[in-house]
Amino acid sequence: MRLFLKTKDFYVSGEQFELHRDEDLDMLVTKPEPQNLAPYYESENYISHTDSKTSFTDKLYQLVKAKNLKNKVQIIEDQIDKQKNLLDLGAGTGDFLITAKKSGFKVIGVEPNNKARTRAGEKGMHLLSSMEDVSGKKFQAITLWHVLEHLPNLEEQVKALVNLLEEDGVLIIAVPNFKSFDAKYYKSHWAAFDVPRHLWHFSKTSIKKLFAPHKLEVVKIKPMWFDAFYVSLLSEKYKGNKMYLISAFFVGLWSNLTAIFTKEQSSLIYILKKKK
Template identity: 50%
Template sequence: MNFSKDEKFLEVKDYTVSQEVFSLYYNRTYDLLQTDPMPAEENLGRYYQSENYISHTDGKRNIFERLYQSVKRIALRKKVDLLFRQNIVAGSILDIGCGTGDFLVEAKKRGWDATGFEPSEKARGLASKKEIKIVPQLCELPNHSFDVITLWHVLEHVPNLEEQISELYRLLKPEGKLIVAVPNYKSYDAIYYKEYWAAFDVPRHLWHFSQKSIASIFANFNFQVDELQPMLFDSFYVSLLSEEYKTGKKNWIKAFFIGLRSNVEARNSMEYSSLVYCLSKVRN
């Protein structure tokens, strides 16, 4: 696959950890943005070393983190509901980038045989305390092992897309479902906040996808997109962080209205702040 850097799209700062500035380059073939420079794989870990990276913690230190954890509980139930809507009886599920394991805990409660993979040692430690089965390496798993594989805001973090998608194809059963959630750089909140849009999250996010990106890239690996679903909470959360990056304050009220407008604008276009793609293998 040719992920050429056709033109510079934007310069974006890492507001979470390093304060370094990175460029986003546009690829016309896949309608894809790529972070440049991409940190070497062995150096990526240092960009996650922050207490502010709350997806790798169970933190409730302040009102923002408590709100995040409350919304997360609702979102977890909705994620498991989505699995059942894919017409698959609760079976085997692999969550790649499972973080602290809360999604798998919810899935396990509702009858799924749950397995997780998480590269972050800190998050993996929290997940293991919740009696979740965590595998050390995906390559150790046998072919066609899972009815469902999920990546909730993970694909944008993966250095080598081709290797990762090939591995997904290998691990998924022929009739299985692949669930991929990623931010959408064509959403209203992304266009409004531009370089301050929190979901660019450089350099942890190496890739930035559109609807065309996901459909085109996965088609190269014999996957097809069957369904799109919005992640409605994301526009509010991302707008809140973006306001802080832009102004130094969270500006709760303004962030709420930007998040709300983003969801309203997306009702026809489906250009929500984050999208869930439900994919399956193309049948020959």
Template identity: 50%
Template sequence: MECRDFLVSGEKFKLVPVDDFEILKTIPVPQNLASYYESENYISHTDSTKGFTNKVYYLVKKHMLDQKLNWIETLKSPGKLLDVGAGTGEFILHAKNRGWQVNGVEPNKSARNLALLKNLDLKKELSGYEGEKFDVICLWHVLEHIPDPENEISRLKDLLNKGGILVIAVPNYKSYDAKYYKEFWAAYDVPRHLWHFSQKGIKKLLSRFDFNLIQTRPLIFDAYYVSLLSEKNRTGSLNPVKALFRGWKSNRQAKRTSEYSSLVYFFQNS
């Protein structure tokens, strides 16, 4: 499949399968990849609530902060938590207020500066935590951005206590909304998303590092939000009614197939 960068450049990129993993890779990978994040519309690096999609995003995000921590706290009591790709720090700020000892990594300088305004000092790179150990490490829609996910997972394993929990949320290219929107599916988000995962693919990847999958949770709202952006990619307009229907249909089908638009995987370090 060939997809266009709808956010920054308008360039086209191919999605190619990787071995038998049911993982797709974006090619080519631009040498100046950081420049493809330089947009005021790249929502993870801003606290702006301007515009309809930003307002929707932040309403959902606020609701999900509690939900995400509730899921984690069914598996671990508050302890030491690392958020990789922490953005502007909203999640770890919420975790801190719930009694967690929080730490974060965020490569983007603008996002780190916004986190500083919340008294959160995020490190630029994972190497800043070398030698430390954590009870929980989270990657909320981050693994798909990482050039070498195998190396990253190996490094994260070294930072995680035995029995610790690795939380990975990624889009699922086998969902109904992905199949419906095809090359216009917003969660392909090339070239920022370098990798595209199925459930089988993510499980096989993590099993190579002796992680045990103990729980999977759907991100129900992602189907609606991604459909909203996908409608804009396809037609040039948000079409909220159509997007709402497609999101609803995706979630309805996923109740039978388990192929939700995005999924959160909870892996335990053995």
């Protein structure tokens, strides 16, 4: 693997990291990988674990999150036609599962962060702490909303996911896309690199190649249009731009406009099913 670029943890530690390119899989790998990742999530501002609504950025995130929940459920319903048993990995504070449950799904969620599990429990959604707690079970739908990039031991995690999926089930994965315009524009300041919490940085090719040996194929790819704006907003703040709102809007807009032609949006949702 060769060095792609150098960046740092803008969010918690300020530590320097490198991204190396795996040419075979067409993906980037964060180096070095910390032996203990838990401290890098210990922040009152880590929004997916706290439901924070203190800053303008937090409020914007929560507003769009609320609008996206039903859309995520609809994506699953469009893909399955029998019993609705759903596993969500990296369930955060449980809002997606709560929405899915209201739509008739039988739900199980896994979230390793204790703070996030506690917050979900306060909403009435009990979450498990480890994938080991669901081993041996099978699910019609498995979702990872911006989670796969966080998981260590990637190949082992992929095998575990496949083993949990029913033969006619659907696996839905949302991840940032390092080939988007906003990624190329911001380079080391691109917020979706989010090192070292993001260990892997995917392209369309890498997702296809990772799951192909397990006879899972990508049947559809859907864009996440808002991510270009949100990621650009964070990236501008990392750059120290006091006019970050205006700059982020135009970069996010241009990223989405170019993606109409390139199909390389800031984040992508991959829908995978087993080959017949």
